[in-house]
Amino acid sequence: MFDKILLAVDGSDHALHAARKAAELARAMNSKDFRIVVAYDFIPPYLGEPNMQSAINARMDDANAFVQKAMETIGQIPCEIHTELIEGSPAEAIIKAANSFKCDVIVMGSRGLGTLAGLLLGSTSQKVVAHAPCPVLIVR
Numbered sequence: 001m002f003d004k005i006l007l008a009v010d011g012s013d014h015a016l017h018a019a020r021k022a023a024e025l026a027r028a029m030n031s032k033d034f035r036i037v038v039a040y041d042f043i044p045p046y047l048g049e050p051n052m053q054s055a056i057n058a059r060m061d062d063a064n065a066f067v068q069k070a071m072e073t074i075g076q077i078p079c080e081i082h083t084e085l086i087e088g089s090p091a092e093a094i095i096k097a098a099n100s101f102k103c104d105v106i107v108m109g110s111r112g113l114g115t116l117a118g119l120l121l122g123s124t125s126q127k128v129v130a131h132a133p134c135p136v137l138i139v140r
């Protein structure tokens, strides 16, 4: 039923909580494919060199660290884990990855790194729920 799981992470504790639940789901469903997506901000070319390259490197280092933490949280699951680092708006990147991966479910946190107190559902989660091509599991 949930053969292909897509997990979105942004380095927040909420996303790690989602990673834990996604791993439980993968184990319970004996899933066949598991993909982790991290979207990073567009880097404007007007930054010029060498600033542009160092901005790209910093974004990549962050994204890889988020993936690493998620992998540690996931632990053992019955399939390989692939990762995708995508430039652009988080919601668009997640939807794009869900379409190309043809996943059966997207797993994500209810909130992320945003600091707006009192917000029940972050803007990325709202947009993904509104436009996803498949079921979405929002983890609280």
Ligand SMILES: Nc1ncnc2c1ncn2[C@@H]1O[C@H](COP(=O)(O)OP(=O)(O)OP(=O)(O)O)[C@@H](O)[C@H]1O
Binding pocket: 008, 009, 010, 012, 014, 015, 018, 037, 038, 039, 040, 090, 094, 107, 108, 109, 110, 111, 112, 113, 114, 115, 116, 121, 122, 123, 124, 125, 126
């Ligand atoms: N850049 C990203 N890459 C991948 N997944 C993301 C990214 N940003 C958010 N997510 C996913 O969406 C979930 C909810 O984050 P969201 O951005 O909606 O909340 P927020 O940061 O609290 O609010 P906002 O961004 O609207 O200020 C996260 O737990 C994570 O699963």
Ligand SMILES: [Mg+2]
Binding pocket: 010, 112, 113, 114, 122, 123, 124
């Ligand atoms: Mg956010």
